Amino acid sequence: MIRFNLKALSACVLSAAMAVTASTVLLPLTPALAQVRALPDFTDLVEQVGPSVVNIRTLEKVSRRASPGGQMDPDMLEFFRRFGLPIPNMPNGPRQSPPPGHGQQPNQEDQPRGVGSGFILTPDGMIMTNAHVVEGADEVIVTLTDKREFKAKIIGADKRSDVAVVKIEATGLPAVKVGDVNRLRVGEWVMAIGSPFGLENSVTAGIVSAKQRDTGDYLPFIQTDVAINPGNSGGPLINMRGEVVGINSQIYSRSGGSMGISFSIPMDEAVRVSEQLRATGRVTRGRIGVQIEQVTKEVAESIGLGQPYGALVRGVETGGPADKAGVEAGDVIIKFDGKRVEKSSDLPRMVGGTKPGVRSPLTVFRRGASKDLTVTIAEIEADKTAAQTTEKEPKVAESKMAQALGLDVSDLTDAAKKELKIKGGVQVKASSDAAARGGLREGDVIVAVANVAVSNVAGFEKILSGLDKTKPVNILFRRGEWAQYTMLRFNS
Template sequence: MSTSPYSSKPKGGFLARRRATLLASALALGVAGTLGVQALTTGATPAYAQSSAIAPQAAPALPSFADVADRVRPAVVSVRVKTEATGPLAMGPGGPGGPGGPGAPGQRGPGGIPGLDQLPDDHPLKRFFKQFGQGDEQQQRRNPRRFGMSQGSGFFISGDGYVVTNNHVVANAKEVELVRDDAKTTLKAKVVGTDPRTDVALLKVEGDRKDWPYVSFADNKQTRIGDWVIAVGNPFGLGGTVTAGIVSARGRDIGAGPYDDFLQIDAAVNHGNSGGPTFNLRGEVVGVNTAIYSPSGGNVGVAFSIPAEIVTDVVAKLKDVGVVERGYIGVQIQPVTDEIAESLGLKTAQGALVAEAQSGTPGEKAGLKSGDVIQKVNGETVAEARDLSRKIASFNPGTKVELTYWRDGKELKTDLTLGKLPEQQQASLNSGDDESESDAGGANVKLGIQVTPASRVAGSGDKGLVVTGVDDDGQAAGKLEQGDVILEVGGREVTSAKDVTASLDAAQKSGKRSVLLRVKRNDATRFVPVEIGRG
């Protein structure tokens, strides 16, 4: 017969059994505590952990940037620039005085302060702003000069005090101060010269000191995608900041200028890093930080540096004469696409296509014509249109160069003496009037366009055909626009819609899948490839 443990009554009863259980637990804890102390004091692993213990291993050799940072930081400076502001005082939305937020100019109420004119003349707030010139247009006219401050970074490149930074950091500078890495030494500097096309500027510290710590430029032929780099600079005015990353791309064209050839890095670069150096692990400058890609305005790991080879060339010219003079051919060029290459009989889409040789320029005098493809400069291959611009710009005016080019299925050569690149001119926009019909006008079904002679449209010149309509479903859709002037089709000048049709028919009969249209738009001439299919 079974009995319930609660119904039986052994000696000592329930309380005695409870005491025995607690005593046994206390003894077990005591033993475990003793083992734990022993494990801590002797290094022994508790029995329960022996089967799952992870043995420590030697730490892998990770890269450290401390040594190179220590070496180069004394040569890096923060650049503080005092600039003179122009135009009316900007105000934050609904705020009294002060600038509006970046990218969003402040709004301005009557008298400079929203609602200020509604306050009585003896109101303390109105008297305060009038006292300091806010809301008083006459006071602002009496004191038109106002100054602002901007910040960036830079670095010494010589012991006698030459410093490199960005052009956009010191643009319109009235005063320039350099703050060294110790944040204690402030130096006065002057702008020696700037080059807006590459965004490089050269400064010189005032005084005769010859032993400033400086850094050297790298040979970027040895810089590879994936190499470690560090950026040193003055982000957000903090100064002396070091970030690390890798070279994530080379030869980037971001549309900043005609000579774009940026290194892309993923080291953190922010506002204030502009003009600061990017170093390799040998402490050599591989680039000058100049731009970031950022939808939010902050670092997203995509930054761009001007390569060392471009900076050294520009700095040498700024140091010698204070300006950069570049060689000049005098031709409008464009990239060679697969369609263009096929149309011209080229095996590869390589080189720079001459859209127009401007009258009186070295290129025109050397015999270059629209439709030529420049393939080499002094025997060096021209990869694409921007490559030609960079190569020619690297020469001084007056330099003789040999150009290799493609024309009518043959490779030809010519020698020319480079001219001086003129100041960039703004292309004027010629807006055509409504089309004027003539017997030479009409439609071309194959391209899906309407044309009329240029001589009939004010401001379009006297050569070619003005595009007056483009069919959204036609072959020229997305390639031609209303107002474009078609000068040639397939290398033939056109003066009527019939000429266009005849040129297209000839191209099809020769087995071409596309034809080149020489088109003028906004005073710039270029070639436009349009597919026509085989005949």
């Protein structure tokens, strides 16, 4: 007969139940606790980096007799300037007669121009900010977190990158640590400190939304959802290691306030610019003298490039570096200095970062084949306007196949060939149907069809005759000095 100790058995069952209960309760809590611990705490970062962030106020000397904006609030003035709005006239603004001995010269006074941010680069007073923060300022006032104020000297400003360096006479300042932008990851927490609407040392935080964001500017931007407003411009974007990885520069906004899309200049690019500004007060960039545009999927497939990459050359500056190297309008630049050109906006950055005078290898894709060239980099200068030419009336030659594309074309004059630096082609006299829809218009010059160079109207007719009329055909044409591709379908 088996006897059970009910008291002991009950204790065992209770212990087992508690163990099961404990395990079922505790196991799910472990990940939750880990998530709570992983949430960012920015307090130490603010204490670490906060003293390195400065407030920047700019002043301009204006006539008291005709003071733009009158007695408008400085923050409102900054709003109008930052977003390109005209400053309204204030009829009740201050007026004062000229003092004796000054004739008709009006009195001048320092008027607030704008508010921005910056951060200390070196302990001896070098400060980085945005170029648009100090642009047009007659006086720059820097305020530290300990409330000390200094008049700053503008060392240099670069509009293309929107980077500026100013200097204050002080020593022993808390400089920032510069981070490695290459280590920055999408989704990573970041923090901004600045003076939105003049509210000094305001801290906001968010995550990196994207890297290498192309907004049409010279540099690729870091996109974040950190709250950035007017006055934050020039302030630092800081990672969780307390390192500055960017300069807050722009926002996307329909209202003038933060909408969760802000852009920062990558710090590696900003440092390169600042080094030149500190050394010479200006930035030297390379150029090769081409106008470019993006290569579309349709164009890439039609010319045999396969993948849409590279930079399509629309025009070549006469006598410029690219022209001397043999680059032609209609070429696709696929490599520069041995590096693949993924998109057209990559090329200006690659060339711009190359020292003038350097000979760099260049690979172009031309009429179905790659061609290696060497270009000598020149120093960047103001864009030139393409020269306009008056051409003699060319002799008209009829092309029936051209009419199937909606085109009326004629042979080029020798003068036109010489001006465009081409050996052949046909000029568009009129366009309709498919040609008009494809963007061709009177005066355009067709230089290649389906990757085959066009010599004259007869050659144009022969090329078209041999094509599959059920498929679209790529057309390379010139408009003045600029070239581009289009796709046309034969009229049914």
